[in-house]
Amino acid sequence: MTGGHLTQEQIRPMIAAERTELADLLAGLPEAAWDSPTLCAGWRVREVVSHMTMAYRYSMLRVVFGIAKAGGNFNRMADRAARKDAAELTSGQLVASLRENVDHPWKPPGGGYEGALSHDVIHGLDITTALGLDRTVPADRLRVVLGDLSTKNLKYFGTDLHGVELRATDLDFAIGSGTPVTGHAQDILLTLCGRKLPHDRLLGEQAPRFTQRFNGKD
Known part of the structure; x- marks a missing residue:
């Protein structure tokens, strides 16, 4: 199975829908759940959502500077940023950041909009699966993400x-x-x-x- 070639007009509504649904779900979480572990090793719900919204809140210059401070290691920079932002931003602010950017055009370097959808779907599942929440990602989005692997x-x-x-x-x-x-x-x-x-x-x-x-x- 492959995701097939999708146009921007086909895939961007999927991204917006995924972010909207996840924002709605996160808005309904008890505050204590934000400190629960996820499938991302070492990250609570707070850190995962901080990471998911980093691209909306960080300029390219800030990202480049952070990578340089992390010795050129993007993963180290991302981990530091997620932990820092999770400590400074409230759950409400994190939900608002996600909700306000459902149509944001961010794409991971070299990943295209398929990569953006994959990022949102996978990290959303990191949260919902760990919390035991009954959420099923729509099949059309899963086909794209699995086909993008x-x-x-x-x-x-x-x-x-x-x-x-x-x-x-x-x-x-x-x-x-x-x-x-x-x-x-x-x-x-x-x-x-x-x-x-x-x-x-x-x-x-x-x-x-x-x-x-x-x-x-x-």
């Missing part, structure tokens, strides 16, 4: 599919070769992105390779 992405995330086929049960998508591990498409997506899922999200003999105890639950 490449071998380079898997290497970046350190995903090892040796001897395993990951297979979605709700979309026509499979990747890898070997013992089947099945789950909903959005859980397969998170697995491909190196996230460790709650144990009941995947099925198959090799599923424990990709799952963990989460929030003290088996």
Whole structure:
């Protein structure tokens, strides 16, 4: 399955819808939930939303300066920025930043609008999956994001599919070769992105390779 070539006019409404839906969901979270861990290792909900909205709040010059201070390491800069902003901005301010920028034209370098949608979908799932919230990303968006993945992405995330086929049960998508591990498409997506899922999200003999105890639950 591939996402197919989409025009700007086709994909930007998906991005706006994803951001709007996530802003609505975040606005309804109890304040204590903002300090809950997510699937992004070491980041609470606050840090994830701070990271998601960084591009709306930071100028290119500020990003370049931050990368330079981080020794040229973008991930280190992004982590520092997320932690700093999470400590300084309220949950209401973070939600407002997301809601006010649903139509923002940001694209990750070299990633296009498909990359922007992937960024929002994956980080949104980092939050909702960890919190156990019942949110399903629409199939058309998942098709784009799964179709946008490449071998380079898997290497970046350190995903090892040796001897395993990951297979979605709700979309026509499979990747890898070997013992089947099945789950909903959005859980397969998170697995491909190196996230460790709650144990009941995947099925198959090799599923424990990709799952963990989460929030003290088996």
